[in-house]
Amino acid sequence: MSMRPFKRSFWIVASLVGLIVGLFGVAPAQASVTTNPNTVMWKVLVGEQSPDLAIQGMRFLPGEIWIDQGDSIKFVANSAEIHTVSFGTPPIPPTGVDSLLADAVPRVGGPVFDPTAPWTNSGILTTQSTPDFPTVTSYQQKFAARGDFTFFCLIHGEMMSLTVHVRAPHTAYPHSQAWYDAQAGLQTAAILADGAKLWAATALKASPTHVYVGASDDLAMVMRFIWPNDVVPLGTTVTFDLGANQAVVPHTVTFTSLTQNGHPVDSGILLEAFVGGPSTFSVTFDQPGTWNYICELHDDMGMVGSVTVLP
Numbered sequence: 001m002s003m004r005p006f007k008r009s010f011w012i013v014a015s016l017v018g019l020i021v022g023l024f025g026v027a028p029a030q031a032s033v034t035t036n037p038n039t040v041m042w043k044v045l046v047g048e049q050s051p052d053l054a055i056q057g058m059r060f061l062p063g064e065i066w067i068d069q070g071d072s073i074k075f076v077a078n079s080a081e082i083h084t085v086s087f088g089t090p091p092i093p094p095t096g097v098d099s100l101l102a103d104a105v106p107r108v109g110g111p112v113f114d115p116t117a118p119w120t121n122s123g124i125l126t127t128q129s130t131p132d133f134p135t136v137t138s139y140q141q142k143f144a145a146r147g148d149f150t151f152f153c154l155i156h157g158e159m160m161s162l163t164v165h166v167r168a169p170h171t172a173y174p175h176s177q178a179w180y181d182a183q184a185g186l187q188t189a190a191i192l193a194d195g196a197k198l199w200a201a202t203a204l205k206a207s208p209t210h211v212y213v214g215a216s217d218d219l220a221m222v223m224r225f226i227w228p229n230d231v232v233p234l235g236t237t238v239t240f241d242l243g244a245n246q247a248v249v250p251h252t253v254t255f256t257s258l259t260q261n262g263h264p265v266d267s268g269i270l271l272e273a274f275v276g277g278p279s280t281f282s283v284t285f286d287q288p289g290t291w292n293y294i295c296e297l298h299d300d301m302g303m304v305g306s307v308t309v310l311p
């Protein structure tokens, strides 16, 4: 699939509502800094996805972890969907795609977490790099300060957060990495099941003339057209509808070869009505043939479809 320069940028709009709600409720905890010889390295997964990339989760796993002063955490990208590990208040107020990218892309802070810094950021974590902006696959922080620290994903806002409890050196751990990993496995299964349920429920509402453009709640996103391959008679109007999204997830309906009145048939960015964008797009098919279309933001996750128009 082609990658256009603007491509994933708009994806980031997904977070704006959650972000604006979420950012300002998180206050840095009190911290005391000492040194100790501990070198335990913990692992936190960032994002979840189904093997076909259709379902994308919005969680850190675990979402809460107890470590000792001097320990480190390695955050590992676990999905094609982009995420960040962030703490504090972004330097640029996130009012749009450009400002959000300007905050999300640069890594801010050193290898040792400083809770007194106004802003700490991992850069954009994803398993699937893009030429559109720099990304990373992992991020490491050493915790030299004691306290309770809540990190969040700048892309998905407060619904995706991680609380790190940093306790005195040699405090007994309540859980092992194996326990967290086992929990992460269960939670991933629950997230993917939630996405599958959402997908199935949306499919029940869909028809060849009413195609849902993705589906989402605060846990999972379905990066698919539902249903993606339709057959209709000539002259049929098909409506593409964003209405199965509870989270703000932008998509496009972009036909790859169909033109009407000399113009490519392309919805542009569709957003839910409450963020001010159009949430449906209708096309009346006046030419027989099979017309392929893609979501320009998520085609690399397999979000593509076709309408076959019978003569």
Ligand SMILES: [Cu+2]
Pocket (backbone or CB within 6 Å): 214, 223, 250, 251, 252, 295, 296, 297, 298, 299, 303
């Ligand atoms: Cu999409």
